[in-house]
Amino acid sequence: MISLRNITKIYGGRAAVSNLSLEVSEGELCVLIGPSGCGKSTTLRMINRMVDPDQGTVLVSGSNVKSLRPEALRRSIGYVIQSIGLFPHMTVFENVAVVPRLLKWNTGRIKDRVAELLVLTGLEPAIYSRRYPRELSGGEAQRVGVARALAADPPVLLMDEPFGAVDPLTRSKLQAEFLTIQRRLKKTVLFVTHDVEEAVRLSDKIAVLRDGFLIQYDVPEAFITAPADPFVANFLGSDFSLKMLSRRLVKDYCASLSPSESVPPLPRINDKTTMKEALSRFVSSGSNRLLVESSSGAPVGQLELRSLLKPFRG
Amino acid sequence: MLKPPGIEKVGLTGVALGIWATLWLDLAMLRPNRLLTGDLLSARQLLGASYPFLLLCWLLLLGLVLCKKNNVLLNLSAGTLAGLIFIFCLRQAGQGVTLPAASSLPFARVSLARGLWVLLLSSYIVIFSCSRQLAARALLRLLMSAVVPVSLALLLFRGDLDGLSVVKEYLARRDSFLLEFNRHLVLSFTAVGAGVLAGIPLGYSVFRRLLPERQVFLFVNLAQTLPTLSLLALFMIPLTFLGRAFPLLGKLGIRGIGFAPAVIVLFLYSLLPITRNTLAGFRVVDSREVDIAGAMGMTAGQIFRRVELPLALPVIMSGIRTALTQTIGNTILAGLIGAGGLGSIIFLGLAQAAPDLILLGTLPVILLAWLADWLMQLLTTVITPEGVRHTHDFT
Ligand SMILES: Nc1ncnc2c1ncn2[C@@H]1O[C@H](COP(=O)(O)OP(=O)(O)OP(=O)(O)O)[C@@H](O)[C@H]1O
Ligand SMILES: [Mg+2]
Numbered sequence: 001m002i003s004l005r006n007i008t009k010i011y012g013g014r015a016a017v018s019n020l021s022l023e024v025s026e027g028e029l030c031v032l033i034g035p036s037g038c039g040k041s042t043t044l045r046m047i048n049r050m051v052d053p054d055q056g057t058v059l060v061s062g063s064n065v066k067s068l069r070p071e072a073l074r075r076s077i078g079y080v081i082q083s084i085g086l087f088p089h090m091t092v093f094e095n096v097a098v099v100p101r102l103l104k105w106n107t108g109r110i111k112d113r114v115a116e117l118l119v120l121t122g123l124e125p126a127i128y129s130r131r132y133p134r135e136l137s138g139g140e141a142q143r144v145g146v147a148r149a150l151a152a153d154p155p156v157l158l159m160d161e162p163f164g165a166v167d168p169l170t171r172s173k174l175q176a177e178f179l180t181i182q183r184r185l186k187k188t189v190l191f192v193t194h195d196v197e198e199a200v201r202l203s204d205k206i207a208v209l210r211d212g213f214l215i216q217y218d219v220p221e222a223f224i225t226a227p228a229d230p231f232v233a234n235f236l237g238s239d240f241s242l243k244m245l246s247r248r249l250v251k252d253y254c255a256s257l258s259p260s261e262s263v264p265p266l267p268r269i270n271d272k273t274t275m276k277e278a279l280s281r282f283v284s285s286g287s288n289r290l291l292v293e294s295s296s297g298a299p300v301g302q303l304e305l306r307s308l309l310k311p312f313r314g
Numbered sequence: 315m316l317k318p319p320g321i322e323k324v325g326l327t328g329v330a331l332g333i334w335a336t337l338w339l340d341l342a343m344l345r346p347n348r349l350l351t352g353d354l355l356s357a358r359q360l361l362g363a364s365y366p367f368l369l370l371c372w373l374l375l376l377g378l379v380l381c382k383k384n385n386v387l388l389n390l391s392a393g394t395l396a397g398l399i400f401i402f403c404l405r406q407a408g409q410g411v412t413l414p415a416a417s418s419l420p421f422a423r424v425s426l427a428r429g430l431w432v433l434l435l436s437s438y439i440v441i442f443s444c445s446r447q448l449a450a451r452a453l454l455r456l457l458m459s460a461v462v463p464v465s466l467a468l469l470l471f472r473g474d475l476d477g478l479s480v481v482k483e484y485l486a487r488r489d490s491f492l493l494e495f496n497r498h499l500v501l502s503f504t505a506v507g508a509g510v511l512a513g514i515p516l517g518y519s520v521f522r523r524l525l526p527e528r529q530v531f532l533f534v535n536l537a538q539t540l541p542t543l544s545l546l547a548l549f550m551i552p553l554t555f556l557g558r559a560f561p562l563l564g565k566l567g568i569r570g571i572g573f574a575p576a577v578i579v580l581f582l583y584s585l586l587p588i589t590r591n592t593l594a595g596f597r598v599v600d601s602r603e604v605d606i607a608g609a610m611g612m613t614a615g616q617i618f619r620r621v622e623l624p625l626a627l628p629v630i631m632s633g634i635r636t637a638l639t640q641t642i643g644n645t646i647l648a649g650l651i652g653a654g655g656l657g658s659i660i661f662l663g664l665a666q667a668a669p670d671l672i673l674l675g676t677l678p679v680i681l682l683a684w685l686a687d688w689l690m691q692l693l694t695t696v697i698t699p700e701g702v703r704h705t706h707d708f709t
Contacts, residue, residue, distance in 0.1 A: 050609050075611035085606035089624050089699030132701035148610075281674055 001026040002047060002156060007056030009042050009212075014060070016042045018212040024205070026155075027186040031199040034209035035235070040192040043209070044158050047190065048077045060156060075099055078149030078187075082161040086133040086139050092118070092144050093129040099152040101170040131170040139170040146178065150185070157189045163198070175201055196236055200243045207254055208232050220244060221312040244312060245276035253310065254292040254301035263299050266291040271300055279308055323697035324446075325379040326390070329441030331432055332399065333372050339429030342407040347421040349668075354427055358405050360413075362629065371399050379440065390458055393444035397461040400437040403430060405469055412479035423479040425670070437462065452695040452703075456688060463684060480677065483670040491659065495678060498655035502645045502682075505577050506638050509584030513637075514630065516585070517592025527593075534589050537582035576653035580644055591633025595626030628698040635690035642683040645694045646675075 002024040009017040017039040023032045045051040046058055049070045058065045065073055086095050096114045105113070115125040121143040133141060142163060149157055163171045163178075175198060182189065182202075193199055199206050200220055207217040208238075216228035224241050227233040237243075251271035257263070268284040269278055271292050273285045281290060288305040331589030331661045335341070345352035358365050375395050382388035410416065410424035441459060449457040475481050484491055516534075519525040599622050607617045649657025656675045697701075 046607075048609055050605070071611045073611075074609055079606065079609040081602070081606060083602050085600075085602045087603055087607070087621060088600075089701045091701070093549050098607075098612075099610055102616070134701065134704070 001028075001061060002190065003059040004043070004046070005057045005059070007043075007046055007053040007058060009046065009051060009087070010054050015212045017046070017053070020209075020212070020214045021056075022207060022214060023216060024188055024190060025302060026188050028200055029182060029187075029189040029191060030205045030207060031203040032190060032192045032207050032209060033194070033196065033199045033235075034215075036194070038209040039212040040209060041160050042310075044160055044190055044192055047156075047158060048074045048079060050074075053063040065154045072103075075102055075152060076154050076156070078151075078154045078157040080145045080149045080157070080159045080162040082144040082164040084133075084165075086144060088133050088142055090132075090295075092123070092131050092133075092136070095133070096148045096151050098148065099154075103152055113151065114147075117150055120150070120181060121147045123147070133199070138166045139174060142166060142174055143177075144308075146181075150181075155188060155215075157187045157191075159189060159191045161192055161194065164194070171198070178202070184221065196240065197243050200240075201246055208235065208237075220247065224312045241312070242276065242279070245279060245308070246274045248275040249273070250275060250278050250292055250303060251300070254303045255299040255307075257299060264291060264302065266302065268293050268299075269303065270295060275308060278303060282308075322379055322382065322447075325382070325440050325443035328396065328436045328443065329372070329376050329379055331439065332375075332396075332436030335429040335432040335436065336368060336372060339432060340427045341403060341429040342410050343423060343425045343427050344410055344413065344416055344419075345423050347417045348423070348482075352417065355407075355413075355424075357403070357429065360403075360410060362372060362413075364406070368399070368402070371395065371402075375399065378404075379443075382444070382447070386448065386451060386454065389444040389447045390454060391443045393448075393458040394461050396437040396440035396444075397458075398465070400433050401462060401465040401469065403433055404466070405474050408469065408475035408477045408481075422477070422575045423482050424477050425479045456692055456695070460688060463681060463688075465617070466681075478656070479670045481672045483668075483674045491674065494656050494659055494675075495656055497653075498642075498645055498648075498657075498679070498682070499635070501573070501576055501580065501648050501653060501655050502638070503643045503646075505580030506634070507586045508577070508581045509588050509637050509641075510522050510634060512581075513585050513588030513633075514592050517589040517630075518596065520589075520593050521596040530589070534586045534659065537579075538586050556641070572652050576645075576648035576651060576655075580641050580648070583644055584604075584641050587633045587636040587640070589633075591636075592626070592630050596622060597678060599625045617691030624699050626695055628702075629691065631694040631697065635687060635694065638686045638690060639683045642679060644688055646679060702706070 002022075004020055004204065005015060006019050006023040007144060008015055008019055008022055020039075022030070022043075022045060034040055042051055046053050047060065047065070049065055049068075050067075060073070060077070071271060087098075090098075093114050096117055097110050098115060100110045114129070118125040118128055123140065123143055126139070128136075128144075133144075136144065142165070145162065149159075163174045166174065166192050191202060203220055205218060206220050206223065208215045208223075210231060216223070216232050221244070223236055224244060227236070233240075249271070250269060250273050251277060254271065267281060267287050269281050269290045269292055271294055278290065282288065282305055290303045291299055292301045292303050293299050335558055339356070340354035341357050341360050344354045344355055345403050357368065361368055375392060378388055378392040380456070382392050404426075404676065407426060407430060411422045416422040418583030441462075445455045445459060448458070469475050470481070476485070516525070516530060518528050520527050543613070603621060603625075604617060607621045612620065645655050646657035646660060650653045650663050656679050659673075660672055663673075663675060
């Protein structure tokens with residue numbers, strides 16, 4: 001869906017991006033991560049031609065972006081940035097409607113689409129449509145930013161630290177909501193972040209950059225079993241495997257109770273929580289077994305401390 | 315507002331001034347004709363039976379000012395009442411020629427005396443203090459500030475003020491007054507129109523770095539730092555030369571004195587506020603918003619029309635507003651170089667030592683400047699996008 005082939009961008013004699021090649025398949029979410037200044041944003045902006053590479057080619061849906069009119073290309077790619085960049089003189093409705101209007105959709109269709117997107121991103125249209133950006137909290141503004149990027153149903157989304165400017169709790173909530181949306185819409189996403197935890201939680205694949213070079217590009221599990229070099233291991237942190245537990249759900253690791261067995265008196269845990277939270281529960285309860293229950297409270301199985309040790313395969 | 319509004323000291327000062335003028339100052343002078351001085355009239359003499367009514371109005375206004383704080387309705391009432399008190403006194407002064415004392419004087423007229431000017435000042439202060447509290451309600455504030463000028467126009471139209479010496483002066487030279495009045499308008503608007511046509515592209519070119527900021531502002535500032543008169547003199551020489559050398563140009567008004575040099579100088583003056591505000595207006599637009607507008611697929615033209623211009627326009631408009639009010643005042647000087655305008659009436663009055671003639675030239679200039687300012691404020695309020703209205707102060 002997106003292919004970067006040997007792209008290089010030079011600023012003032014220094015390469016911001018060096019000979020970088022990357023393939024993102026359709027429906028995949030690829031996270032770009034790396035220290036500040038390593039060229040993440042520059043890479044992203046070469047895809048929608050906000051920056052033109054000095055060397056190499058960028059293909060989106062099989063066509064070389066150089067052969068497309070920049071405006072037409074950009075209207076087919078959603079873009080979200082950390083500072084959100086909502087237009088202060090436009091209402092939430094008008095902000096979300098920008099690209100549909102550029103594409104000259106008719107008013108009825110725009111209205112329906114905006115309402116649909118506000119609902120999708122968790123904003124009640126009746127309340128938020130007519131608000132101005134200054135009347136939104138940071139989290140609400142980020143949701144509008146995401147809704148705006150999705151407005152014309154672009155197949156590709158570029159997100160540059162989209163949840164970087166909100167508190168950890170809101171960020172976690174926005175991530176969960178975004179995951180739900182992404183599972184439904186299956187966009188091809190290139191997602192820039194500083195935050196390893198966020199990368200682990202959202203990504204199908206992670207690309208680690210340093211000084212404009214792509215150091216390693218793989219599924220997250222591979223970074224546990226085979227980090228490319230000490231820099232990668234160091235950057236992801238010594239607790240990377242712990243963070244990886246947040247990709248696993250309790251319900252996939254619990255052993256079912258036999259129907260005859262009586263319910264054992266154990267500490268309980270919801271089957272939709274992550275294994276990372278389960279670990280925390282093991283530690284706090286001191287028990288080596290937990291009773292797994294469904295959201296309705298019905299027991300569905302039990303979780304052994306051992307199950308945390310199931311190896312990650314890259 | 316940082317601290318909760320207490321009792322308005324400014325407003326109280328205004329009321330105190332007004333009461334002082336009402337009780338102890340003379341409001342008008344009844345004169346037998348254009349040349350002779352006459353008897354001074356206090357408020358009590360001028361108002362007769364309605365004097366207690368005026369005192370009552372003052373008490374009411376005092377009460378309003380004491381408890382208005384930042385209440386919208388009370389501020390609106392206080393400002394309106396202050397304006398109406400002045401208008402009422404002015405009307406009574408205009409009717410002064412119907413007093414029994416004037417019955418034996420066929421050419422009787424009334425001049426405004428110190429007290430009435432103090433009353434004007436007092437109502438202005440009260441209105442000012444009220445409009446500060448209405449900062450968030452731009453339209454209401456504009457409405458309130460229109461009370462005095464609109465009632466004044468009404469009084470003039472009805473002939474209620476025909477007894478005032480300045481109105482008599484107007485009636486005596488209506489034709490030449492209207493001519494100069496028109497002249498004044500044409501001079502001011504031509505200059506500011508040219509200023510807009512040149513200043514906005516100039517400011518935008520500096521913003522886009524097509525022109526060097528330093529040099530452009532050096533040039534634009536130069537006109538401001540020279541006194542108007544010397545600037546006028548500066549242009550007289552080359553324009554005289556041009557007019558002589560090319561008689562056709564001379565016929566078109568390109569001469570050392572008259573229309574051309576006046577408009578050129580006024581134009582140069584209006585250039586600074588317009589250019590400066592255009593540049594500032596585009597600079598306040600957040601570059602990240604412009605960036606993302608591009609990333610969403612807007613063309614350069616669409617970015618300009620949909621993002622940059624709407625956000626910059628309020629600031630540009632306030633530059634035009636400054637230029638317009640300032641130019642209407644400066645145009646007085648055009649009277650000095652034979653370009654006409656209300657200035658020529660003022661200078662005639664100065665030469666003849668005729669205060670009424672000076673007033674006849676000055677008052678319309680003040681009213682015009684006020685009207686231009688008011689209209690531009692209204693326009694700016696209306697065109698400022700709602701989402702960013704809070705970031706602009708229209709005063
Ligand atoms: N327009 C530009 N002009 C000159 N240098 C630039 C420009 N844009 C980026 N750079 C340089 O290119 C390098 C990479 O910048 P980039 O913004 O891609 O980094 P980043 O990985 O997104 O960093 P961060 O995580 O801090 O956002 C930096 O050294 C930066 O200074
Ligand atoms: Mg960046």
